[in-house]
Amino acid sequence: MRAVDLIAKKRDGATLSTAEIEWLVQGYVAGDIPDYQMSAWAMAVLWRGMDDRETADLTLAIARSGDMLDLHDIAPLTVDKHSTGGVGDKTTLVLAPLAAAAGMPVAKMSGRGLGFSGGTIDKLESIPHFRTELSTAEFRRAVAEIGLVVAAQSGDLAPADKKLYALRDVTATVESIPLIAASVMSKKLAAGADCIVLDVKYGSGAFMATLADARKLAQAMVAIGTHAGRRVAAVLSSMQQPLGFAIGNALEVREAVATLRGNGPADLVELCLALGAQLALLAGRAAGEEEARALIRDTLDNGAGWAKFCAMVQNQGSDPTAIATPEYLPSAPVQVDLPAPRAGYVQAITGQALGIAVNELGGGRQRTGEPIDPAVGLVLKAKVADQVYLGQPLLTIHAAEAAAAERVAASLLAAYTIGDAPAAPVALIEEIVS
């Protein structure tokens, strides 16, 4: 086989065989196929696309380039969740304990934040003493004993994805639905879960700008899962504005705790119930949507989800009795309200601008490995469709010092669009793809 022939084949719109795709991925990871051939191939894929079988083959080849986790000896069925990303998205912190409490073991590896996106691991590490770096033995024991673990990625999961993603990033070959689907799903397949629910966001600021594209991506990922023998469903949700009110690591943990204790924002609760219900259906723990939703709702209402969260907190080194007290988590010394510059109705909030502001406050990082301040962030006081009066707080800035809060105020104001006419809020969940 020659790489140039496989590039030409894709360039001319043909489909590559399973063996050809495996050869390409293995050769690339081994360094036998140079970057300049892989980038030309990736551009040809953007042009010509890949069918479901090719996409599944690519995903499996990428997944198999590193470790493949298998937890079947300790849990016959585990579940996992992935989101295409969103500012203020603390869904994992709520959904994972609810699913575990409903009898579906969650063995989740999560990432850290970069740029304007937060990361679940950073959020969990704002809890004093919470350990996210677990050994394989500790990870497996947590699954066996409490059915819930959320840890930083360990081992060598899908190294081909790291190399290919870095190349795509500098060659304008990111925006391909099959390549995006393969990148996400390769890591999920390698992480070993049997049932996977995907939260695919759409809207300005989301990775997929339109519902149609989000649907295509969701369908591609579901098809990959089916090809690979996993059960996968996707929830398409709008990213018109941040989820809930809190943005920032400790602030989001506080919001997740409040949600698990029955006092969560409606949109966050709704998304967690929708995603959890899909997991229950995939796992065969409910006969229909309504029963599935009731199962998850119950674990929220009866405190079983909260108890599971506390069990995880204890198991990973922190204090489950203290976590419910707000002062256990770090707080920012400065809290300043951002007043509305005019009266009217909130029409839109650009989450990306808020994420960048939190980053500038010290709550995120520009480069991997940089330290972050877990206490800083934002708490929204007005969301889309809310009426505001001149001077009424739009949000509260939690900062390390007053000057830092002042520096981000202008860009935060720019993130809010306030108009005269009442604005109808967009429905959070558009449809389910399974």
Added chain:
Amino acid sequence: MRAVDLIAKKRDGATLSTAEIEWLVQGYVAGDIPDYQMSAWAMAVLWRGMDDRETADLTLAIARSGDMLDLHDIAPLTVDKHSTGGVGDKTTLVLAPLAAAAGMPVAKMSGRGLGFSGGTIDKLESIPHFRTELSTAEFRRAVAEIGLVVAAQSGDLAPADKKLYALRDVTATVESIPLIAASVMSKKLAAGADCIVLDVKYGSGAFMATLADARKLAQAMVAIGTHAGRRVAAVLSSMQQPLGFAIGNALEVREAVATLRGNGPADLVELCLALGAQLALLAGRAAGEEEARALIRDTLDNGAGWAKFCAMVQNQGSDPTAIATPEYLPSAPVQVDLPAPRAGYVQAITGQALGIAVNELGGGRQRTGEPIDPAVGLVLKAKVADQVYLGQPLLTIHAAEAAAAERVAASLLAAYTIGDAPAAPVALIEEIVS
């Protein structure tokens, strides 16, 4: 500027500005833009195409990456010719002297053969003592004194083309009409001629398989020339079979000499007159096609073209009185006829197979720099539409030893398609693009 943004722009179907294209080419030659970005960009160009302005900008940027020849101080108007390649194509050897004899100075840099394609420099070097490696001073003096020089490329013409072509070759990004046009024309623009005629071949075995594609390529190259202030025309000619009868370096020189002395094969004569007439029109030496054709025809008929060839032979170190005697050129010791395996009519001859056979006989090279045997080659005895009888010679193999001739016999037979029905010969020249 960032390369990734320019790749994305082309990927999304937009046009790049002149400044953007210059930045890309300069950055690539300087090594600031890596191969993996350039190959992704090239694939995006295959996908989205380039308009005439972009193609002209790319061509000029590539031309200006090295030396730009300017002969206007010694010749106010020079002419040049390029062919997209063909087995047995000795057109330059005939056309250049005819054009020079018609008062149009020819300052031509040519290449060597590689693979199954021959090269004009190899052909000329089969003439004893003929010097193709000239200093710039010698090259310029030849233009000034006799108006005709054909030499190996000297200096650093279009280095960006060498680098980009090598990359395209291994990333399946060769087959783009704008990129092919830019590659050809960048070298022509750098070589400095004011009027350029292009012989664009089409048909199986030609670079362009269809007349439609050949037309597109011709139009793209003419447009580039116009943008760059040169006068360019193209002749679209079919490559149904080799041109003339001879294939092989000394054999082709013999055929060119015979042609210049009035005994040439009809197809070769026709192509040289058509190309020469276009040059005369471009150079303003004739008011119409008929007058232009007559001007070139006269230089052939009255021996002026032959005299100019002899003047070039003398000027570049060889013996103009001996060149007319067949024994002055090297001859192969073994000459074996290839008998027709059946009676019928010749339907097709695949030039590529003949070119590969000449290469195997030692008349060409697989790698740059390999020595070649100038004497070996083939002389066709039957061309398309000819009737043949069983055992009648299809061609004569000129080889260094009998075993070598035997080794290529089977593939030569396979190059001929002989059928029962009379075959109509395809018209050589299809149309003119100017």
